[in-house]
Amino acid sequence: MSLEQFKRRDALPGYIFYEAEKKPQNGWESFKRVLKRTFKGELFVGLWIVFREMIKRGNSHTLSYPQEKLAIGPRYRAIHKLLRLLESGNERCIGCGLCEKICIAKCIRMDTRIDENSRKEVSQYTINFGRCIFCGFCAEVCPELAIVHSGEYENASEQRAHYALKEDMLTPLDEFKANKQKEFKGFGALSDNADSFVKKTPLAY
Amino acid sequence: MKTVKVTIDGKEIQTSLDRTILQVARENNIYIPTMCYLTKVEPIGACRLCVVEVEGLDGMVLSCQEKVVDGAVIQTNSKALQEERQNIMKLYALNHPLECGVCVKSGECDLQNKTSEFEVNEQSFSLRDIKRKVENWGVISYDSSLCILCEKCVKVCNEIVGKGQLKVEPGGYKAIIVNTKLEDSCIDCGECMAVCPVGALAVNDFKYTTNPWELKKVPSTCTFCSSGCELSYEVKQIGIENSKEKIYRVTNNYEYSSLCGAGRFGFDYENLVTKKDEDEFLNAIEAFKKAEVIKFSSLITNEEALLLKKIAKRVDAKLVCSDAFGFSKFLRAFKKARGKSLWSSTQKKLSQSDAIVVFGSRIKDDAPVVKNHIAMATKRKKAKVVYMHPIEDFAISNLVTKFIKYEPGSEEAMALMLLQVFANKEEMTQDLQDFVDDIDIGFLSGESSISEEEIDELKEEFWKKKRFTLVVGADVFNHPEVENIAKILAAIERYTDFELLVIPPNGNSLGVSLICDLVEKHEGFSVGYNAPADYVLSALGDGDLGMPALNQQEGTFVTLDKRVVPLNAGLEYKGFILNDIANSLGVGSTHTIDFTKELPVDKGFRSIEFDSLEVKFSVDGDDLRGYELETILCDSQIELSEPDELPSYDGTVIYIVNPASNPNPFTNRAKLTSSEAKLIGTKQFASAAKISDGDVVEFEVCGNYISRVFKIDDTLKGTFALNPTFDMGLKAFDLPIYRFSKVKIKKRG
Numbered sequence: 001m002s003l004e005q006f007k008r009r010d011a012l013p014g015y016i017f018y019e020a021e022k023k024p025q026n027g028w029e030s031f032k033r034v035l036k037r038t039f040k041g042e043l044f045v046g047l048w049i050v051f052r053e054m055i056k057r058g059n060s061h062t063l064s065y066p067q068e069k070l071a072i073g074p075r076y077r078a079i080h081k082l083l084r085l086l087e088s089g090n091e092r093c094i095g096c097g098l099c100e101k102i103c104i105a106k107c108i109r110m111d112t113r114i115d116e117n118s119r120k121e122v123s124q125y126t127i128n129f130g131r132c133i134f135c136g137f138c139a140e141v142c143p144e145l146a147i148v149h150s151g152e153y154e155n156a157s158e159q160r161a162h163y164a165l166k167e168d169m170l171t172p173l174d175e176f177k178a179n180k181q182k183e184f185k186g187f188g189a190l191s192d193n194a195d196s197f198v199k200k201t202p203l204a205y
Numbered sequence: 206m207k208t209v210k211v212t213i214d215g216k217e218i219q220t221s222l223d224r225t226i227l228q229v230a231r232e233n234n235i236y237i238p239t240m241c242y243l244t245k246v247e248p249i250g251a252c253r254l255c256v257v258e259v260e261g262l263d264g265m266v267l268s269c270q271e272k273v274v275d276g277a278v279i280q281t282n283s284k285a286l287q288e289e290r291q292n293i294m295k296l297y298a299l300n301h302p303l304e305c306g307v308c309v310k311s312g313e314c315d316l317q318n319k320t321s322e323f324e325v326n327e328q329s330f331s332l333r334d335i336k337r338k339v340e341n342w343g344v345i346s347y348d349s350s351l352c353i354l355c356e357k358c359v360k361v362c363n364e365i366v367g368k369g370q371l372k373v374e375p376g377g378y379k380a381i382i383v384n385t386k387l388e389d390s391c392i393d394c395g396e397c398m399a400v401c402p403v404g405a406l407a408v409n410d411f412k413y414t415t416n417p418w419e420l421k422k423v424p425s426t427c428t429f430c431s432s433g434c435e436l437s438y439e440v441k442q443i444g445i446e447n448s449k450e451k452i453y454r455v456t457n458n459y460e461y462s463s464l465c466g467a468g469r470f471g472f473d474y475e476n477l478v479t480k481k482d483e484d485e486f487l488n489a490i491e492a493f494k495k496a497e498v499i500k501f502s503s504l505i506t507n508e509e510a511l512l513l514k515k516i517a518k519r520v521d522a523k524l525v526c527s528d529a530f531g532f533s534k535f536l537r538a539f540k541k542a543r544g545k546s547l548w549s550s551t552q553k554k555l556s557q558s559d560a561i562v563v564f565g566s567r568i569k570d571d572a573p574v575v576k577n578h579i580a581m582a583t584k585r586k587k588a589k590v591v592y593m594h595p596i597e598d599f600a601i602s603n604l605v606t607k608f609i610k611y612e613p614g615s616e617e618a619m620a621l622m623l624l625q626v627f628a629n630k631e632e633m634t635q636d637l638q639d640f641v642d643d644i645d646i647g648f649l650s651g652e653s654s655i656s657e658e659e660i661d662e663l664k665e666e667f668w669k670k671k672r673f674t675l676v677v678g679a680d681v682f683n684h685p686e687v688e689n690i691a692k693i694l695a696a697i698e699r700y701t702d703f704e705l706l707v708i709p710p711n712g713n714s715l716g717v718s719l720i721c722d723l724v725e726k727h728e729g730f731s732v733g734y735n736a737p738a739d740y741v742l743s744a745l746g747d748g749d750l751g752m753p754a755l756n757q758q759e760g761t762f763v764t765l766d767k768r769v770v771p772l773n774a775g776l777e778y779k780g781f782i783l784n785d786i787a788n789s790l791g792v793g794s795t796h797t798i799d800f801t802k803e804l805p806v807d808k809g810f811r812s813i814e815f816d817s818l819e820v821k822f823s824v825d826g827d828d829l830r831g832y833e834l835e836t837i838l839c840d841s842q843i844e845l846s847e848p849d850e851l852p853s854y855d856g857t858v859i860y861i862v863n864p865a866s867n868p869n870p871f872t873n874r875a876k877l878t879s880s881e882a883k884l885i886g887t888k889q890f891a892s893a894a895k896i897s898d899g900d901v902v903e904f905e906v907c908g909n910y911i912s913r914v915f916k917i918d919d920t921l922k923g924t925f926a927l928n929p930t931f932d933m934g935l936k937a938f939d940l941p942i943y944r945f946s947k948v949k950i951k952k953r954g
Contacts, residue, residue: 094306094307095306095307095413096305096311096416097416097418098306100416110445111444111445112415112416113414114409114412114414118339119307120307120413121413124444124445124446143306199327201331202330
């Protein structure tokens with residue numbers, strides 16, 4: 001598109017034009033329009049609908065919030081969670097540091113160390129929710145689906161800085177054993193047809 | 206060298222005939238990818254990634270090995286080359302563990318970079334994987350499953366370090382790198398680890414503590430010996446709960462320069478001072494006000510040396526620096542005799558010489574990187590190396606062509622014999638010629654127990670050699686006749702083919718000797734800056750007032766290459782520094798580095814701001830850091846005198862030397878380099894002192910009573926023992942004695 005075209009922004013041929021009411025040309029016409037609009041009775045149509053809905057039983061559209069909560073969609077990005085591996089129950093996080101690197105609010109920090117089996121271990125992991133903008137990059141970049149967003153959106157706190165440690169975010173073991181850890185379906189999760197994208201390594205032997 | 210014209214990627218380039226295609230391309234900012242190429246060693250030719258096409262030639266040529274010819278038309282990129290390189294990268298990635306997430310190299314890995322550069326998105330080769338294990342090589346570990354066999358480590362160990370103990374164990378896909386002499390002789394310099402492009406070689410202690418990209422690089426200079434190697438401190442917060450910074454590791458510009466183990470692993474020697482101690486500060490100022498002597502060690506920056514000089518002038522005190530005093534005498538005498546303030550060789554020139562004499566230094570321990578340059582000379586120029594020292598060093602016997610073992614104390618005689626054999630007498634003045642002709646060789650060889658023939662053989666040894674270098678070490682500086690030795694060495698440099706490379710005894714002894722006017726001794730109340738005294742300012746944290754260690758300071762050092770190189774502060778220092786004291790005494794400035802431009806111009810320094818000192822290397826790896834000290838010329842007067850009768854060194858003689866891995870009390874504070882100090886001696890020494898292996902012995906050196914475990918080393922010869930000083934704290938800097946000394950050894954208990 002050339003700059004000229006871009007600036008003109010003509011409606012494309014596919015648009016349907018709606019013939020709007022003609023603008024009043026003089027004072028008399030304006031007066032007529034006011035009268036017409038005022039005494040048409042449409043006001044009462046609206047009032048009737050509101051009244052009808054008000055007196056209908058069991059027709060509440062709001063939740064009684066603390067007692068009732070809305071189910072959050074899988075792509076909603078609320079407070080983070082660290083998941084455990086499905087079978088062994090070990091932490092999924094391998095400490096690669098990609099979430100820390102990609103975090104644009106710079107609110108993720110992790111300490112890693114070498115453990116007794118010479119493996120990389122995440123010794124501490126924190127997120128400063130006071131700074132987190134819930135962009136979801138961390139969950140998206142995580143190669144292990146270890147850090148995910150949960151549906152936990154109630155993060156009001158008394159202080160502006162609100163840190164979460166690894167213990168706060170990691171699925172507790174009892175919850176894990178009770179099979180309550182839910183697989184994440186949102187940002188960064190595998191799509192349903194992910195298998196079809198996998199190219200296999202040739203195995204000539 | 207003949208100049209030729211070549212065309213690379215359509216760009217016409219004038220260059221000389223001895224350069225390879227890759228070198229020419231890099232000089233002209235043309236990119237040729239490599240995996241195994243390392244500037245500081247000879248081309249390896251293992252990766253084949255640097256292939257280029259030359260018009261008129263079938264197939265591809267390796268640009269790292271092929272020299273340019275006149276009129277060559279070279280293409281560095283084409284579809285075929287891209288495919289070739291992509292296939293090479295696929296083979297490198299074959300069965301390479303997909304564990305980047307936990308790999309210590311992830312983020313600075315050549316394999317990661319190149320697989321992404323050549324868009325290796327799928328693997329078309331396959332091979333059955335084999336079981337591999339991780340080997341522990343001491344400070345570092347080797348994981349053969351990550352190894353891509355680029356052979357950089359092997360080449361570096363052989364050509365730079367001169368050990369040659371890493372080898373490729375061939376076997377196609379099963380090939381691995383093996384450390385052949387792991388137990389006895391790996392010196393843990395970490396050079397192999399530094400050049401490893403992947404995570405195969407990694408420091409155990411650094412592994413998994415952080416990701417490389419989180420570290421902040423602070424370019425600085427190693428301070429432990431006068432080689433002054435380039436290094437960077439890599440700094441990050443200690444952890445989530447402690448936001449103070451610490452040094453995680455030291456890296457260097459491995460493409461061009463090398464580091465020894467002490468420089469690479471002895472980095473955490475900082476002085477942790479948490480706050481400014483106002484009361485003690487006032488005491489320090491009082492102490493300075495009444496000081497008659499200011500003692501210091503030459504492990505300080507030039508700026509501090511200048512500050513001390515200014516303070517000394519203000520409070521009317523004398524400056525005493527035990528470890529640099531002998532050297533400053535040497536330097537003065539050398540200048541007067543040579544007509545030049547400094548020696549003419551550098552480490553780079555040393556590595557290009559083909560005839561090298563090492564004199565008066567246990568070079569492997571005194572200056573490991575100088576030893577590296579000797580190794581380069583032996584590997585590349587087939588240099589003959591003559592090692593003249595009372596104690597043979599068999600750890601470097603693969604580099605040394607000939608050991609000449611003279612008597613301790615006879616350095617003067619040895620220097621005269623060298624002069625006599627190698628001098629071009631026609632160029633000498635008549636007086637000097639007469640003197641050289643009249644030298645009583647019989648007397649000299651009697652004193653040094655080196656026969657005339659042995660020295661004459663040297664001349665045959667160096668037959669047809671062109672570039673001569675004489676490396677002079679710390680033994681001569683505290684020799685009683687240091688001034689005469691300096692004159693003889695000046696005569697050697699002037700009237701023989703030898704160029705001199707002098708190794709100053711300590712980190713910045715050269716800078717200190719140039720800046721300060723030192724005296725040997727002075728009575729009265731003394732203040733010590735990193736030296737034992739009545740009032741002590743110490744960076745080791747054991748003095749009256751703490752001072753920043755050298756990884757917490759900005760400043761400059763003078764290296765033995767006669768370059769003034771910058772130091773930057775890797776870590777913050779919270780306490781008072783010398784400049785604060787100087788300010789209270791009215792001679793300081795806002796920052797210590799304000800004095801960089803005030804360093805004495807008449808000694809060869811230049812008036813340059815600290816912030817404009819750069820850290821850089823040329824394409825060929827020439828050191829261009831900071832600036833080069835100017836050599837001051839003056840009239841030359843050589844008046845030599847015959848040596849007097851020497852005191853004999855019979856019985857139990859100890860030699861003060863610290864191991865390369867732990868050269869001073871600062872490295873002894875660092876986690877990876879600290880070690881137990883042992884007196885290491887020969888069997889003869891043990892029988893002469895009536896002690897045996899494992900005994901705790903006591904002896905006295907320069908007024909310090911030392912007790913150590915004795916250990917017999919079968920590779921040593923003579924009645925000697927090596928005595929380290931790194932565990933003596935600040936006293937290690939206050940030993941103004943000749944390095945050999947007779948001691949009485951007492952067995953404890």
